[in-house]
Structure formats: C-alpha cells, structure tokens
Amino acid sequence: MDVSRRHFLGGRKAGPAPFRPPWSVPEARFVEACTACGDCLKACPTGLLARGDGGLPVADFATAACTFCGDCARACATGAIGRDTAATAWSFSIAIADSCLAVRKVECRVCGEACDTSAIRFRPRIGGVPLPEVDAAACNGCGACIAPCPVSAVQRVAGTPAQLPELP
Numbered sequence: 001m002d003v004s005r006r007h008f009l010g011g012r013k014a015g016p017a018p019f020r021p022p023w024s025v026p027e028a029r030f031v032e033a034c035t036a037c038g039d040c041l042k043a044c045p046t047g048l049l050a051r052g053d054g055g056l057p058v059a060d061f062a063t064a065a066c067t068f069c070g071d072c073a074r075a076c077a078t079g080a081i082g083r084d085t086a087a088t089a090w091s092f093s094i095a096i097a098d099s100c101l102a103v104r105k106v107e108c109r110v111c112g113e114a115c116d117t118s119a120i121r122f123r124p125r126i127g128g129v130p131l132p133e134v135d136a137a138a139c140n141g142c143g144a145c146i147a148p149c150p151v152s153a154v155q156r157v158a159g160t161p162a163q164l165p166e167l168p
Contacts, residue, residue, distance in 0.1 A: 019061075021059055021081050022066055023070075023072075023083075025081075030056075033080040038057075040075050040081060043075035044071060046066065048143070061143035062147055064143075065147070088141075092141050092157060093136040093157060094143075094145060094154050095157045097154075101151055102130065102131050102132055107129045114144045116142070120145060141156075
C-alpha cells in the first residue's frame with residue numbers, strides 16, 4: 001500500500017522513478033533520506049543536478065553531463081547519495097533511436113565526438129552515411145552524448161548491455 005503524501009492527496013499517478021544523482025540509494029530510501037537541502041546541487045561542477053519534484057535533486061542531461069567527480073556524494077550528509085564512488089554510478093547505457101540523422105541518411109557524428117570513452121562508433125555502410133554503433137560495455141553513463149544530439153535521438157536505457165536495442 002502506498003501511503004506517500006502525494007498518493008494520499010490524489011496527486012499524479014506513479015511512473016518511473018526520477019533520474020537521481022549518481023550513486024543514489026534506491027528511490028524509496030532516497031526520498032526518505034533526502035532533505036532537499038541542495039548541497040549536492042551546489043557541489044556539482046557541471047550543473048547536471050537540478051531541483052525536481054519536492055525540491056529533490058534529479059540528474060538533468062538536457063544541458064550537462066556527469067564527470068563522476070564524486071562531489072555530490074561528498075556533499076550529501078544524509079546518505080541519500082552513497083559514498084562509494086568506486087562503484088558504478090548508474091545502471092544505464094544509451095540507445096540511439098530511429099530519428100537519428102545518420103539513420104535518415106544525413107551525416108552527423110555529434111554524439112560520437114562528445115563521447116570520451118569512444119562508446120559510440122560509426123560503422124561505414126555502402127551507399128549511405130556511417131551509422132552509429134553503441135558499445136554498451138564501454139558506455140559509462142556520463143550522458144555527454146545526450147544534450148548535443150540535434151534531434152534528441154540519444155536516449156538513456158536501463159539494463160545490461162545484452163538488453164540494449166541494435167540499430168538497423
């Protein structure tokens with residue numbers, strides 16, 4: 001039974017959990033522990049973290065990426081953001097949707113140029129522009145490729161590399 005204040009007051013229906021800062025504890029514990037003090041937002045050097053519902057921090061890849069510096073974890077006094085910055089920060093990778101310019105035969109390599117880990121490579125093809133290929137094992141989830149995409153074709157996807165979709 002969901003006894004959250006929002007559910008009790010008839011707020012929005014439950015959807016996927018917001019995308020929290022790196023190393024955050026599971027959502028239910030995060031909401032319980034986080035005081036919305038904003039210390040992690042102030043500590044984030046790239047501006048990735050923003051205030052979400054209830055003032056709680058969310059990772060907003062619309063304009064920034066994560067450098068995995070650990071400043072947000074060190075700034076969090078409540079334990080909502082874990083301290084083990086050697087652990088994997090997030091369990092997601094990226095996928096490139098069919099709206100990608102290269103899939104539509106327009107030369108574009110912006111996402112690959114933004115990727116410091118070379119997780120996005122471009123596979124040549126006969127009679128067309130090179131297609132992006134995502135190496136999910138190399139993707140660290142920094143999100144640097146998301147904001148620069150001119151058609152918003154780069155998307156976060158949860159799961160292990162074997163679960164990620166392939167491009168045509």
